[in-house]
Amino acid sequence: MNFADIPLEEKQAALHDLRAVKEQFAARGWFPGTSGNLSIRVGDFQPDQFYFAITSSDKDKSVNTTEDFLFVDAAGEPCETTKLRPSAETLIHSKIYRMTGCGAIFHVHTVFNNLLSERYGNDGFVPAQGIELIKCLGIWEENAAIRIPIVPNYADIPSIAKLIPGAIQSDIPGVLLRNHGIYVWGRNAFEAKRHLEAFEFILEVEYRRLALGV
Numbered sequence: 001m002n003f004a005d006i007p008l009e010e011k012q013a014a015l016h017d018l019r020a021v022k023e024q025f026a027a028r029g030w031f032p033g034t035s036g037n038l039s040i041r042v043g044d045f046q047p048d049q050f051y052f053a054i055t056s057s058d059k060d061k062s063v064n065t066t067e068d069f070l071f072v073d074a075a076g077e078p079c080e081t082t083k084l085r086p087s088a089e090t091l092i093h094s095k096i097y098r099m100t101g102c103g104a105i106f107h108v109h110t111v112f113n114n115l116l117s118e119r120y121g122n123d124g125f126v127p128a129q130g131i132e133l134i135k136c137l138g139i140w141e142e143n144a145a146i147r148i149p150i151v152p153n154y155a156d157i158p159s160i161a162k163l164i165p166g167a168i169q170s171d172i173p174g175v176l177l178r179n180h181g182i183y184v185w186g187r188n189a190f191e192a193k194r195h196l197e198a199f200e201f202i203l204e205v206e207y208r209r210l211a212l213g214v
């Protein structure tokens, strides 16, 4: 399927959903200093051919403008002529889509995801156990223990993207970048948002357990 063959209504729906999620996350303070990026995939998926709408780079994501999003292909190249630049981290989104076939990917920088990614960075994962919201990740086992993978953070984004396939765990819809932030995905925007909220809750609980020594 070529980008031009994707129905306009589907593209507009993706932009509408991205705007809604952007506003909600901005209200929570999840885009400090223009950090963070969001994307939603449109059209059919083949590992080497797919398209997604993504936030433009370097924008204040707490305000709405007509230049907030653009569509790119699997290589991260704009689908249409535009002066907008896609997120600097578009290649990470592209790699996650390629590996998982998911429908939406959200990335935020928070204090809790930064602190725990460093605390457990040498282990390669953040351990979490016995937190009810683990169920929001689709893991319903009693007293479930999970490991949230961590990859090193490099200035060179292709170097990070190369590490994504080795880090992704099939049952864990997220990956931390050390001292950077978290990438979370789902079949659609609703699910990706649920997963992100769950991860952030889990990370805060684990942080506070460490702080309290419980």
Ligand SMILES: CSCCC(=O)C(=O)COP(=O)(O)O
Binding pocket: 033, 034, 035, 036, 037, 055, 056, 057, 058, 059, 086, 087, 088, 089, 107
């Ligand atoms: C301003 S924080 C450094 C870049 C970053 O990590 C990020 O999430 C935002 O980059 P973008 O190009 O998507 O605006």
Ligand SMILES: [Zn+2]
Binding pocket: 035, 036, 037, 089, 107, 109, 180, 181
């Ligand atoms: Zn980032």
